[in-house]
Amino acid sequence: MLSNAQTAPASKWMLWGGYIASAIPVLMLLFSAVLKLAKPAFLVEEFERLGYTGNLAVGIGILEIGCTVVYLIPRTSILGAILLAGYLGGATATHVRIGDPSFFMPVILGVLVWLGLYLRDNRLRALLPLKERTIGQDASPGKEF
Numbered sequence: 001m002l003s004n005a006q007t008a009p010a011s012k013w014m015l016w017g018g019y020i021a022s023a024i025p026v027l028m029l030l031f032s033a034v035l036k037l038a039k040p041a042f043l044v045e046e047f048e049r050l051g052y053t054g055n056l057a058v059g060i061g062i063l064e065i066g067c068t069v070v071y072l073i074p075r076t077s078i079l080g081a082i083l084l085a086g087y088l089g090g091a092t093a094t095h096v097r098i099g100d101p102s103f104f105m106p107v108i109l110g111v112l113v114w115l116g117l118y119l120r121d122n123r124l125r126a127l128l129p130l131k132e133r134t135i136g137q138d139a140s141p142g143k144e145f
Contacts, residue, residue: 010120018120022071025084025109025116029068036061050094063087071113078124081117085110 044054071080088106095103
């Protein structure tokens with residue numbers, strides 16, 4: 001289905017914008033994962049404040065790294081974005097559940113994950129075109145929609 005979809009190749013600014021928009025959440029997620037693997041005292045306290053035991057940090061850190069790596073591989077980047085959306089949705093729910101006002105941070109990271117991917121991946125732009133197609137572009141004049 002997607003193989004028939006035609007999109008213009010990404011311009012240079014779209015590619016660079018996509019790389020920058022993708023790099024921000026990737027760097028933040030990898031930093032967060034490394035902290036979870038190191039388990040400093042402040043992180044264990046934060047986990048307990050959020051309602052989780054500190055021994056979950058390593059498993060969550062490994063999950064975070066795994067989802068981020070899948071996102072970084074071009075062939076699996078769409079699957080990675082889906083996995084990261086689920087991961088960040090859980091983080092958002094955790095913060096909202098306790099009334100923490102910093103719930104917006106995982107939301108912003110999720111938006112950047114998808115924005116970066118949209119700007120740099122033709123497959124995603126073919127699947128979700130943002131501009132409307134005209135009759136001359138997509139169909140013959142006698143064809144009904």
